[in-house]
Amino acid sequence: MCGSSAVWKPALLVIHAASVGFHRKIREPTINRPGLALSGFFVYFAEKRVQVLGAAENTYLKSLSPKLRVKRFRALCEQKIPCVVISRGAHLDDPMMAVAADEEIAIFRTPMITMKFINAATIALEVDFSPTVTEFGSMVDILGVGVLIRGVSGIGKSESVLQLIERGYSLVADDVTRITSLEGRELMAT
Numbered sequence: 001m002c003g004s005s006a007v008w009k010p011a012l013l014v015i016h017a018a019s020v021g022f023h024r025k026i027r028e029p030t031i032n033r034p035g036l037a038l039s040g041f042f043v044y045f046a047e048k049r050v051q052v053l054g055a056a057e058n059t060y061l062k063s064l065s066p067k068l069r070v071k072r073f074r075a076l077c078e079q080k081i082p083c084v085v086i087s088r089g090a091h092l093d094d095p096m097m098a099v100a101a102d103e104e105i106a107i108f109r110t111p112m113i114t115m116k117f118i119n120a121a122t123i124a125l126e127v128d129f130s131p132t133v134t135e136f137g138s139m140v141d142i143l144g145v146g147v148l149i150r151g152v153s154g155i156g157k158s159e160s161v162l163q164l165i166e167r168g169y170s171l172v173a174d175d176v177t178r179i180t181s182l183e184g185r186e187l188m189a190t
Helices: 005-011 055-063 066-077 094-102 114-129 157-166
Strands: 050-053 083-086 106-109 132-136 138-142 145-149 170-173 176-182 186-189
Touching (some): 050 055, 138 157
Parallel strands (some): 050 083
8 A cells, every 4th residue: 555544644635546556665754756757857766755746846747738748747657656646736637647547656635735745744654664663561651751661460560550640640551552763763652
């Protein structure tokens, strides 16, 4: 599938084409704006990333003749990209949608402006691509610091956590805690 629900939900993405291309994988947790690729230049093209067509890319495509527009879009879709997101609620014309269907590229739309979508999607992708472990124990937020309370069964972990909650601290996770390493420098628990 092209990404996870973590990307799609905050970005308000909707499927813009027939349900094709969901078997493709996002292989890098970043976003690419394919401006140079749409002009025909593919040296160092970031094919492993989600491709976002913003106002600049859409305006450029509309400036081309219909035949050249389809040719350039087909060249982009032939690069084994995971999917295309069109920002600002814009639409692709029918010939370009046909190219996407032929090449089995999922096309999504978002009403968000391009940079807001890129920021939200990048954060979501970084979380999805981050290494994660599951620990048996309870996580509590104590003055902004996560504390994982673990130990052998019957030692009183739950009672300790309840005492901390009664004192105004926040429960993050109970019994099973999922810990994600973000960029190797920050841990996030759920």
